[in-house]
Amino acid sequence: MVAVSFNNVWKDYGDSVAVRDLNMNIKDGEFVSLLGPSGCGKSTSLRMLAGLEHITSGEIVFGDKVVNQLPPKDRDIAMVFENYALYPHKTIFDNIANPLKRAKISPSEITRRVNEAAKLLEIDHLLERRPQELSGGQKQRTAIGRAIVRQPQVYLFDEPIAHLDAKLRARMRSELKHMQFNLGVTTIYVTHDQLEALTMADRIAVMNDGVLQQFGTPQEIYENPVNSWVATFVGEPQMSLMEMSMTGEKGDAALDFFGNIISLDAASSSRLTKAGIADLLVGVRPDKASVSLQETPGAIKAEVYSRQLLGADVLVEVAIGKTRVRAKADTSFMGNVGEPCYLNFSSENLYYFNAEDGKVVER
Amino acid sequence: MTIGSEKNIHPALSDQDWGYATISQTPTSVNPNPKKWFYFYLAAPAIILLAAITIYPFFWLIYMSFHKVGFGAVSDVFVGLKNFSRLFSDAKFIAGWGLLLKYSAICLTIQVLVGVALAVVLNNSRYEKPLITMFLMPMMVSPVVAGLLFYYLYNGTFGWYHWIFQSLGILGETSILGNSSTALYGIILVDVWQWTPLITLITLAGLKRVPQDQLEANMVDGAGSISNFFHISLPNIYPFLLIAILLRFMDNFRFIDAILVLTGGGPGNSTRLLPVYLFDVSFQFFKLGRGAAIAISLLIVTIILGMILVRVLEDPARKSTLAGDSDS
Numbered sequence A: 001m002v003a004v005s006f007n008n009v010w011k012d013y014g015d016s017v018a019v020r021d022l023n024m025n026i027k028d029g030e031f032v033s034l035l036g037p038s039g040c041g042k043s044t045s046l047r048m049l050a051g052l053e054h055i056t057s058g059e060i061v062f063g064d065k066v067v068n069q070l071p072p073k074d075r076d077i078a079m080v081f082e083n084y085a086l087y088p089h090k091t092i093f094d095n096i097a098n099p100l101k102r103a104k105i106s107p108s109e110i111t112r113r114v115n116e117a118a119k120l121l122e123i124d125h126l127l128e129r130r131p132q133e134l135s136g137g138q139k140q141r142t143a144i145g146r147a148i149v150r151q152p153q154v155y156l157f158d159e160p161i162a163h164l165d166a167k168l169r170a171r172m173r174s175e176l177k178h179m180q181f182n183l184g185v186t187t188i189y190v191t192h193d194q195l196e197a198l199t200m201a202d203r204i205a206v207m208n209d210g211v212l213q214q215f216g217t218p219q220e221i222y223e224n225p226v227n228s229w230v231a232t233f234v235g236e237p238q239m240s241l242m243e244m245s246m247t248g249e250k251g252d253a254a255l256d257f258f259g260n261i262i263s264l265d266a267a268s269s270s271r272l273t274k275a276g277i278a279d280l281l282v283g284v285r286p287d288k289a290s291v292s293l294q295e296t297p298g299a300i301k302a303e304v305y306s307r308q309l310l311g312a313d314v315l316v317e318v319a320i321g322k323t324r325v326r327a328k329a330d331t332s333f334m335g336n337v338g339e340p341c342y343l344n345f346s347s348e349n350l351y352y353f354n355a356e357d358g359k360v361v362e363r
Numbered sequence B: 001m002t003i004g005s006e007k008n009i010h011p012a013l014s015d016q017d018w019g020y021a022t023i024s025q026t027p028t029s030v031n032p033n034p035k036k037w038f039y040f041y042l043a044a045p046a047i048i049l050l051a052a053i054t055i056y057p058f059f060w061l062i063y064m065s066f067h068k069v070g071f072g073a074v075s076d077v078f079v080g081l082k083n084f085s086r087l088f089s090d091a092k093f094i095a096g097w098g099l100l101l102k103y104s105a106i107c108l109t110i111q112v113l114v115g116v117a118l119a120v121v122l123n124n125s126r127y128e129k130p131l132i133t134m135f136l137m138p139m140m141v142s143p144v145v146a147g148l149l150f151y152y153l154y155n156g157t158f159g160w161y162h163w164i165f166q167s168l169g170i171l172g173e174t175s176i177l178g179n180s181s182t183a184l185y186g187i188i189l190v191d192v193w194q195w196t197p198l199i200t201l202i203t204l205a206g207l208k209r210v211p212q213d214q215l216e217a218n219m220v221d222g223a224g225s226i227s228n229f230f231h232i233s234l235p236n237i238y239p240f241l242l243i244a245i246l247l248r249f250m251d252n253f254r255f256i257d258a259i260l261v262l263t264g265g266g267p268g269n270s271t272r273l274l275p276v277y278l279f280d281v282s283f284q285f286f287k288l289g290r291g292a293a294i295a296i297s298l299l300i301v302t303i304i305l306g307m308i309l310v311r312v313l314e315d316p317a318r319k320s321t322l323a324g325d326s327d328s
């Protein structure tokens, strides 16, 4: 129930930089997901918020207070650690009760709240055990219990449900989201599972290599990625990128893709001529590309590279020279590997990036 | 099927279950005739040595405790349990136990409190490495030398400690060892000086192994450094500490060297701890039978107390109770 900001925050470990000039303003009560590949600095950012990691430079602000020097106990946060960090010498009950005991809450209230949290997490039958007698998923739920048993200013979750089975994960996703919405506690949720980020977060912060790439709503990130890295990282199955170059004059501009000429709609055409970039990376999401064995007008000749059943439909990867493009087709698509086929997409659904630096072409 | 159970049959013929047979026969083919006696021969020298240096004297001790041990031409006389029964009416024996327990309890309490506090202060501090090296020195001094050292420090005319204690008003004219009400504390100080560093070292080693993530989680849960120490560090170093206590307490029960140098049990009987009395009985009055009985009583109590400590060490439930988990 407090706004949280990173202002020009850097974190170095010796000569390696874990977080680079991070700027992020998280609103009061917002659910923000930190999304990025392994080692990109998600946990480091979260630990800096918690006060467990010293900040090399910059400011972290809770509300209107700079908290750089504030120890964790005075920040009023609850955190789920990536490696659980349970207390092996305490029972599960005492593990979950620990924050309440530290806050000197009455024993009867502690018992009530611990039981409530344990029931929600389906670990109420394990309260007498010790952490080493629990499975990975049960430990993780204990760690969640220890965080949600009280109502802090900020929740910090570091991959809290990564070790649960698919069904329980889906349930926990909705329980956590429901709880967060009801309590209105500002939440920062680290994950490398984009489905989790897309489904739960109000806004997503996409990080790579210690740098915040983009911070926006799930829709913004999905529809308007700021660079080719975010575009390919977010979205499942992954977007395909094709190297293309501009041809033709103003008015009848088109794209040249290894000799295939792709005509442009009016909006794309004016956008690309205005930017005047010769070499482009053009992205297409698999569900916006189609593939067929019959030649259709404007289609690009390709070769089937692989075919994977996704359930309701088929993901077909086709090769055009060295470039691979993924497209969704329905299960009736019967192309075998190596067979010639035809790839089709419309320019309205394409994403345009500068081939030099990967940045999106301005609208 | 155990290894070698079918050693005379070719593996392929020995068993219907081929896979099973192959697996169980492999070690046999490496060592075709494992004989139990072979292992015994290997271990025999060690067993004999062990028997000679520990088991034989032990049985000899038991033998002596049932006899009035004679010297030279005088032969041993069997007296049954008389050596033991006499102990119960021996005031010096009972007082010796009292002094030993008091001495041991005070030593251990001070050593653990001071040792752990020192370790916590030193842990990760700039002075940790140089101070640890210094701490090792008292432990390397032999107890007799330590006794002599304190003998001079306590000396009533030129002893430096004596002067300090006197300036502080704790002591009067007589030296700390010369007064029957303070002599025991003078001896305790020697043990504290010599062995507190051991507790510090062991605690430091334990503190290094306290998992950082538990400390962090507890801090996030709202704990300051004091709560962190009692709820996380202490339960984690607790097994180390218990072993240190066990070692020290067993050592205290044999403690004699410095006392002999400093007071020889006096003044009066104020520092005649049981081991000192045992020494007197056996080697001053040469009542070896009675001495052996005293030694056995010491041994039995040591074993019982040691077993209790080990039991506590192994019991996880006790562990968390000691950690102050039921603090709510």
Ligand SMILES: Nc1ncnc2c1ncn2[C@@H]1O[C@H](COP(=O)(O)OP(=O)(O)OP(=O)(O)O)[C@@H](O)[C@H]1O
Residues within 6 Å of the ligand: A013, A016, A017, A018, A036, A037, A038, A039, A040, A041, A042, A043, A044, A045, A082, A192
């Ligand atoms: N204590 C440390 N000393 C040195 N380097 C560190 C330390 N902690 C983290 N790093 C480095 O900082 C970078 C970011 O680490 P961080 O733990 O934040 O990654 P992450 O995004 O949480 O990854 P994952 O998804 O695998 O948990 C990594 O390159 C890591 O090697």
Ligand SMILES: [Mg+2]
Residues within 6 Å of the ligand: A042, A043, A044, A082, A158
């Ligand atoms: Mg991490």
